Amino acid sequence: MKRRPPITLSASKYSRRAFTLIELMIAIVIILILIGLLVPAIGAVRLRAQQSQVRTEIANLEAAITSFKSDFGIDPPSYIYLYEDGGAAWDQHSKALIRKMWPQFNFGLNRDINNDGDTTDTFELSGGECLVFFLGGVFDSTGKTPNGFSKNPANPFSIASGGTNRQGPYFEFDISRFTDIDNDNAAEYKDAFPSQLLPYLYFSSYGGRGYRTSELPVIPSLGVDVKNVYHQGTPGATLGPAYKLKSFQIISPGADAQYGTGGNYDPAKNFPAGRTVEADNVTNFSSGSLK
Structure with missing residues (x-):
């Protein structure tokens, strides 16, 4: 045989x-x-999905505010003092708001709102802190979960570990997203963007009486310097009427965790230099991000 x-x-x-x-x-x-x-x-695609999630959450917050107003007659305020000491001299703004929500509130009663064992604390709540407190209520005896308000009209801020004799909570907060950016022991709530640093802003128009510029946050260490709520009009021009003129504004800082300064906003026009960080903000008066 021959081999090949x-x-x-x-x-x-x-x-x-x-x-x-x-x-x-x-x-x-x-x-x-x-x-x-x-x-x-x-x-x-991922960013649009995250923005949609935050927009849905803002809509749920709006629904919660509607439920709160149905029970208490007003939208949650965006600035108020709460005093534990029954002998404290309440400021007129805070006292008037409490009377609208709880006409039978006993201002002379000592109460331990934060369950720290004393009745000497004063709480200055603003913006996002008011959103958490009025939609969540007083924290339960563990200090971790909002548990609504007592149905006792004289003492709605009493603490309970559970039970049915409560009003609220009006919103189901994810407690892992609570924060306290100004370190005053009052919780605020971050949106669902991954690694978010700043909480939602909330501003009440007090039923159309007007937004208060004194309630706008200034936190230099975090670069927060909001100068106005959002108004209708060309950026840089004279301020037009505010968006949500008779209700409230809710603002997420967006994926970049920056608010900007606020002021005039026109969805058909670009933000000027110095305000471009606001383009990804998500609010309750826009269908998605501002741009």
Whole structure:
């Protein structure tokens, strides 16, 4: 039997069965280009999904405020003092608000609102702190979960570990998203953006009487310097009427965790230099982000 010689490939046939270095480099470049095109697209889809989640949450907060107003006659205020000491001299703004919500409130009663064992504390609640307190209520005896308000009209801030003799909570807060950016032991609530640093802002128009610029947050250490609520009009021009003129504004700082300064906003016009960080803010008067 004759053995056949081993089959050998000619140089031309070998070149047709393997990638050359140039072909391999071209393939890598094409893959990198495709990745470069896909990554931003995937990121944009993820961002829109996160913005939609926050917009839905803001709508749920609006519904909770409606339920609160149904029970207490007014939207939650966005600035108030609460005094534990029954002998304290309540300021007129805070006292008037409490009387509207709880006409039979006993101002002379000592109460331990934060369950720390004394009745000497005074709480200054503003913006997002009011959103948490009035929609969540007094924290339960564990100090971790909002538990609504007592149905005792003279002492709605009494603490309970449970039971049915409560009004609220009006919103189911995720306690892992509570924060306290000004370190005053009053909780605020962060939106659902991953790694969010700042909480929702909340401003009441007090039933149309007007937004109060004195309630706007200034926290230099976090770069927060909100100068006004949002108004209708061209940025930089004279302020137009406020959005949600007779109710309230809720504002998320967006994925970049920056609020901006506020003021005039026109969805058909771009923000000027110095206000571009507001473009991704999500609010209760826009269908998505501001831009």
